[in-house]
Amino acid sequence: MHIGAPSRPLVEVGTQVKRGEKIAEAQGGISACLHSPVSGTVSAIEPHLTASGSRTDCIVIDSDGLNTPDPSLRPHPECEHDPDALIALVREAGITGMGGAGFPTAAKILSARGKADTVLFNGAECEPGIVSDFCSMLDNSPQLLHGMELLLMACGAEKGVLAIEENKSEAISLLSPLLPERITLRVLPTAYPQGGEKQLIYRSLGREVPSGGLPADVGCAVFNVETVIAVAEAVESGKPLIERYCTVTGTALQKPKLVKIAIGTPVEHILRSVDPLCEPRKVIAGGVMMGSSLFDLSVPAEKGTNGIFAMALDDTRFREQSVCIRCGRCAENCPMGLMPNYLYMFVKKNALDKLRAYHLNDCLDCGVCAYGCPARLPLNQSFRLGKAKLRADDAARRAREQAEKEAR
Amino acid sequence: MEEKKLYVSSGPHIRGKESVSSLMLSVLLALLPALLAGVYLFGLRALWVVLVSVGSCELFEWGWCALTHRQNTLRDLSAAVTGLLLGLSLSPTVPLWLPPVGAFFAIVVVKQLYGGLGKNFLNPALAGRCFLFAWAPLMSSWVAPRCADAVSAATPLAVMKTLSLPPESLLSSFLGFKGGCIGEVSAAALLLGAAFLLLRGVIRLRIPLSYLLTVAVLTFLFPRGNERILWMSHQLLSGGLLLGAFFMATDYVTSPTTARGQLLYGVFCGVLTVLIRYFGSYPEGVSFSILIMNLLVWTLDRLHMRRVFGHGKEART
Ligand code: SF4
Numbered sequence A: 001m002h003i004g005a006p007s008r009p010l011v012e013v014g015t016q017v018k019r020g021e022k023i024a025e026a027q028g029g030i031s032a033c034l035h036s037p038v039s040g041t042v043s044a045i046e047p048h049l050t051a052s053g054s055r056t057d058c059i060v061i062d063s064d065g066l067n068t069p070d071p072s073l074r075p076h077p078e079c080e081h082d083p084d085a086l087i088a089l090v091r092e093a094g095i096t097g098m099g100g101a102g103f104p105t106a107a108k109i110l111s112a113r114g115k116a117d118t119v120l121f122n123g124a125e126c127e128p129g130i131v132s133d134f135c136s137m138l139d140n141s142p143q144l145l146h147g148m149e150l151l152l153m154a155c156g157a158e159k160g161v162l163a164i165e166e167n168k169s170e171a172i173s174l175l176s177p178l179l180p181e182r183i184t185l186r187v188l189p190t191a192y193p194q195g196g197e198k199q200l201i202y203r204s205l206g207r208e209v210p211s212g213g214l215p216a217d218v219g220c221a222v223f224n225v226e227t228v229i230a231v232a233e234a235v236e237s238g239k240p241l242i243e244r245y246c247t248v249t250g251t252a253l254q255k256p257k258l259v260k261i262a263i264g265t266p267v268e269h270i271l272r273s274v275d276p277l278c279e280p281r282k283v284i285a286g287g288v289m290m291g292s293s294l295f296d297l298s299v300p301a302e303k304g305t306n307g308i309f310a311m312a313l314d315d316t317r318f319r320e321q322s323v324c325i326r327c328g329r330c331a332e333n334c335p336m337g338l339m340p341n342y343l344y345m346f347v348k349k350n351a352l353d354k355l356r357a358y359h360l361n362d363c364l365d366c367g368v369c370a371y372g373c374p375a376r377l378p379l380n381q382s383f384r385l386g387k388a389k390l391r392a393d394d395a396a397r398r399a400r401e402q403a404e405k406e407a408r
Numbered sequence B: 001m002e003e004k005k006l007y008v009s010s011g012p013h014i015r016g017k018e019s020v021s022s023l024m025l026s027v028l029l030a031l032l033p034a035l036l037a038g039v040y041l042f043g044l045r046a047l048w049v050v051l052v053s054v055g056s057c058e059l060f061e062w063g064w065c066a067l068t069h070r071q072n073t074l075r076d077l078s079a080a081v082t083g084l085l086l087g088l089s090l091s092p093t094v095p096l097w098l099p100p101v102g103a104f105f106a107i108v109v110v111k112q113l114y115g116g117l118g119k120n121f122l123n124p125a126l127a128g129r130c131f132l133f134a135w136a137p138l139m140s141s142w143v144a145p146r147c148a149d150a151v152s153a154a155t156p157l158a159v160m161k162t163l164s165l166p167p168e169s170l171l172s173s174f175l176g177f178k179g180g181c182i183g184e185v186s187a188a189a190l191l192l193g194a195a196f197l198l199l200r201g202v203i204r205l206r207i208p209l210s211y212l213l214t215v216a217v218l219t220f221l222f223p224r225g226n227e228r229i230l231w232m233s234h235q236l237l238s239g240g241l242l243l244g245a246f247f248m249a250t251d252y253v254t255s256p257t258t259a260r261g262q263l264l265y266g267v268f269c270g271v272l273t274v275l276i277r278y279f280g281s282y283p284e285g286v287s288f289s290i291l292i293m294n295l296l297v298w299t300l301d302r303l304h305m306r307r308v309f310g311h312g313k314e315a316r317t
């Protein structure tokens, strides 16, 4: 349910678990622990469909409906001023990036430590229509402020910048008087895609992460505000990452709703709780631009599931595909400065060298190009294919070189 | 919801409203004022010329698709746009068998033989028109007392030779009371349509503006005669310049897709237009300039790619 190595289960079928109890251990640096979001009994550990469409080992817990908390959870005041203790706690609490990609937060802090002079706190929603960041900031401003201080301390950075989109004026007016001196507020125009790390760093600080590089390369680290809040909660009460805000919306629902979900809840339950009668024909986990559409609603919500979109049939527009008319809209709008019209042609022609020369691998897969294409070409969709081809080509070349070396 | 199937696709799960046909429809609408002005000025005969041109373009497009067993592409409206542009850039007095000849060249030779919409590297309407130009004997048959192409397009040429300004006032030239091709004469109508396209976001100002500015600057700097401003204004208003700059040079397929490429494209079009108008033997500078620049579009694109994010030497602050 996150990027990196799968974690190792600590429970067996039949184990009684409490809410917040650790049920799986992180394996290696880029991995995260898992905790039970409910109290109940483990009923199965088996491969289960996830939002990405593949099967992953999942721990199925039958809730007893009581939500008895794990008694061992306690505040961790020792982490207030000790970076190492904080990183260990963040790791133990299973905290990952909650804006979408789900990179384990402890690993991120480690990569930024000593390199980052500025830490960015990302309150700019990653996708249109999602308000999870916004609402979590409103509801948990003390934790947000506390968490920002903690992360600055852990990264060893001097300055913090809280980035919020300008249409979230409530959050701006609530937070701006509360911010300490070393954290500045940066109000950004509302735009997509700026919740992405590279765009956010560029828009807020004017720094450009080099191609293939990390935010730490330009002295930055980026944390989503919900992640920040989770860090503060872990310190204040020992609560691991077991729930999150999720925007449930879409044309198939009577009323959109922002809900707090237990991580691991099947999407179907979440939808039913918002609108018991809904009959969606297309359901997207994540946002409408980059989320994945589900073919089975029993998949669990994940740590990065910030939105669920349930669309009625009429939203799934079947539109005729035309040919590229070279209108230039895609190139005009690409946040990375790529030329999708040419890339599309090169993918079709299988021109791998050209794909490299035109920097296909810098593509964010944000979907802006395909969104605006009047010919409705599957631009970024084909780029995924192109990237896979490049990866395969790279692997083949490495294997060849290896073989040659051995032959010599 | 268990029994019902779910639709699955990969993101983005929403799409913009614009489509190829909606864009083409906008261009058709934007050319309507010019057509109406032409019909008003030259009578119903002009309407016939345009209708025959549009009809024959549609027919050739349909015929080609039928012949090659391809999906009928009439609905994308691109053939209609080609037909309308071709018709508007003809003299109202041409024999009615002429537009179909141009239409055949435009649709079949220039567009479809190169693979259809999006693949042609010359603007079909312009190529069709120039094809008709190139068959020199037809040229003379276009000349008519009030509205010969020679009056509008050749007047600058004549003026250049005699160093005098055209007889019309600037205002009547702006409104369209002068000789010329059906859709070229009324600058007012063309600008109205162009404004619509710009506001609708169908075209951008880069190409037309750099094109017109270049022509303006060059004709201002090198006037024939003493009245710089008047000379420049007549140059801007006469011939196919406005139709070309706003409706032909901006053709998506045959113009660059990069911002800087587009600016340069406009500038070069302007330089070529003035050169041909001053020194060429043809009266028409605009069509040939744009066609010549069409050939350089891919080069311009390649030379003027945007800097890819994260590949700069220095991050901007
Ligand atoms: S937006 Fe679509 S039609 Fe326009 S240039 Fe890009 S790929 Fe071609």
Ligand code: SF4
Pocket: A333, A334, A335, A336, A337, A338, A340, A362, A363, A364, A365, A366, A367, A368, A369, A370, A379, A380, A383
């Ligand atoms: S998905 Fe399209 S717009 Fe987004 S970065 Fe890739 S090429 Fe550019």
